[in-house]
Amino acid sequence: MIIQKQKDFEKILENLKGDKTVFIFGCADCATTCKVGGEEELAQMKVKLEQQGFEVVGTYVLDTACLTGEVRKRGKELQEQLEHCDSALVLACGTAVQTIGDVLGIVVHPGADSLFAGNVVRLGKYEEKCSACGDCILEETGGICPVTRCAKGLMNGPCGGYSKDGKCEVDPEQDCAWLLIYDRLKERGKLDWLESIKDAKDQSTGSAATPRRYVWERK
């Protein structure tokens, strides 16, 4: 899931400066789970923008705002309303903002900041687990990702910065990922993997290679 948070309302107003008529998009997927752009948030945003003098022509929560086909289809259905808008405010992730803007050819304003790919611990609490590095090593590390969960993304075991209670010196609330890996591998009798030298990570598959593309092919 793309974990995200709504931008400050002042920032949203700044982005919308000069526009009078606005459409608001949300997304029923990640944006709803993160309380950024579900039905509830869109209704609240509509009221707040109207109080500021904007005319909100319409609101729509897309099923999945990063699906080009879905956006195109709904865009056609909403064409008349969209034609009457100066712009659309998108209460969803950056991928949604760009999909809507590019596919529908309208002016879009981001209403949220995308934070990370994470899991939902409980509603309102999210943690990063995967960096989409393109070269998964969870098999070797006992199912705990050091690329994401070690503050330095180390590949060869912990640095000297863990405390006696197993926390990271960068963030005392964060467990040292390498100690978690160490405990788990020890428990499973696989500590010998830790002793082998891991080569420097191939960064060409990760964020260093952005923008990344991928085309699925039948095997």
Place this chain on the structure above:
Amino acid sequence: MSNFSEALAAGRFVVTGEIGPPKGTNVEPMFEEAEHLRGKVTAINVTDIQSSVMRLSSLAVCIRLKQMGLEPILQMVCRDRNRLALQSDLLGAAMWGIENVLCLTGDHVKLGDHKDAKGVFDLDSVTLLKAAATLASGKDMAGNDLDGTPSFFTGAVVSPASEPLEPQIIKMKAKVEAGAKFFQTQAVYDPRQMEDFMNKIEAAGINVPVLAGIVLLKSAGMAKFMNANVAGVSVPDDLIAEIDSVDKKQRKSKSVEIAARLIRQMKDCCNGVHIMPLGWDSLVPRLLEEAGV
């Protein structure tokens, strides 16, 4: 061969010191500190943007030390440079005849004064050691041939007071395999702990010289701060009480007395000491005299 590597190879008890580059270009106080170490230590570490607080370049200071006739140990961290820059600087060091290199992962940027910087960590301490070994074999990390091959005497760090200790020892083994020829430890304040550590690494089959880290204890406040904030450092209560038992005027004498005692107690279990005076470099000659090394 560097004097440092020769001294270790000869089995001598080796003493190294340390200086930290300033934030700015006023380098004279630092070189005055280095002068206190002349003839007293075999080599001098130069820290690399220590604690992630932006400072003058370690490599630049190492070059000047070399010109002053002092032997540097270039500290290199992986926080600020990717593999191209690290290899490039290693070649640069080699050009100036700097062979001793201490390879570290480096503190996180969040612990320093540029918290909004990007931490690089393209390599880590293990892969940096390996990169230096690869360069010394005439190739770069991508497998290309070098025109002119450098030679290095590379080392690494370890924290004997870390808990749990086993992950440190496992990583130490990997560092040796990657090319670490010596180790300098994080500050140690408990001789029994150091002895226990040395026994454990021997049992793990690690047979590389280890220099015990000595940080001059300046006050009880500093000890408590390190206990609370510096991972892998543990100052026992009796030492805190001891440094606190004297008034400020006698603090330096007491500090030297404690450090000298630690060195005497640890002398037989390790291959040398790495002294980190943190600005009290003028006390190092007296310390070594009292320690009898």
